[in-house]
Amino acid sequence: MPPDGPIGAQPEAPVCVRHSDRPTRLRCTRCDRPACPECLHDASVGMHCVDCVNEGRRTVRRARTLVGAEVSEGRVIITPILIALNVLAYVVTVFQSGSPMNNARSSLFTATSLIPDLTAQGEWWRILTSGFMHFGLIHLALNMAVLYVVGQHVEREMGKLRFSVVYFLALLGGSAAAFYFGTVCQQLAGASGAVFGLMGALLILWKRQRRDISTIVVVVGINLVSNLFTNASLLGHLGGFVIGGLLTLAMVRAPQKNRNLYQVAAVVAAVVLLGVMFALRAAQLDTNAEVILEIATTCRPN
Known part of the structure; x- marks a missing residue:
């Protein structure tokens, strides 16, 4: 008998580097290590193992969008x-x-909606929480339908962080304009x-x-235009549109070098602008507190 075994015998198959119980004759075309079909991925040339694919993702520069976010085809989250x-x-x-239609009578709605005189007296959470309250089912459905359609496009282009910043600053922009x-x-x-x-973004x-x-x-x-014939806040809509659009414009126009720094500066500038608007209006209402209180008492929701 030949020293290497019987004539015609096949040599023992190597095992997958990640699964020692799986014999395989397949190999990664990049590192030449044996790998089972589950651990191999199609590549432009041959097949690459999981380790080589992960290494390639770390070393290859990923494509970015207009604002600098990594291009992603995955599901939106925010x-x-x-x-x-x-x-x-x-x-x-x-x-x-x-x-479902007269929900504005609830205690949560009353405590979180934007009521200018109460906000100026120190209830500043209203400028944010009011953005999550809605007057009835139709109001909610319309806003959520637009958010679902527009939000997906903007989030994929801007990424989770920038999208969140634009959303909440636009919300505060609407509150600031109305306030x-x-x-x-x-x-x-x-x-x-x-x-x-x-939509501005x-x-x-x-x-x-x-x-x-x-x-x-x-x-x-x-x-x-429809705001002119309804009780909707034209000022709130315009404020959100302007802040969202200008902030996105600043992010898009930021130079590629030091892009993040320019974008952070734009966000800070927007925050300062909105803060000044809230402070000035609060000071004005405080100066005329007695008159304001008398007016507000006659129209404040029960």
Whole structure:
């Protein structure tokens, strides 16, 4: 018998480097180590093992969007979370009020909606929490439908962090515009300011990509004009739209070198602007506190 075994005998197959119980005659074309079919991935040349694929992802520079976010084809995360939070807040107000259409009577709604005189007296959480309250089911459904459609496009282009920043600053921009330019005899609520901010962001992104923006312009125009014939806050919508659009423009126009620094500076500038608006209006209301209180008492929700 030949020293290497019987004539015609096959040599023992090597085993997968990641699974010692799986014999295989396949090899990675990059590192030449044996690997089972489960551990191999198609490549431009041959097949690469899991370790080589992971190493390639770490070393290869990934494509980035206009604002510097990594290109991702995965599911969006922040948009559905925001929708869930708005729906949850609405459900709580419906449970408290016992009515899906008159939920503004609930204690949560009263405590979190934007009421200028109470906000100026120190209840500053209202400028943020009001963005999660809605006057009835139709108000909620309209805002969430637009958020679902527009939010996905903007989040994929801007990434989770930048998208979140634009959303919440647009929300605060809507509150600031209504608070600063509006009257004290009002109760404001809704995600409309933030949603308009996302439409402003999408307008800038598509314009930069040289895509057709006519649909966005028409939708925004119709919504703003309709505000003149409804109780919706035109100031809140405009404030969110302007902040969302300008902030996105600053992020898009930021030079590639030191991009993050420029974008952080734009965010800080927006925060300072909104903070000054809130402070100036609060000081004005405080100066005329007695008159303001008398006016607000006659129109404050029961």
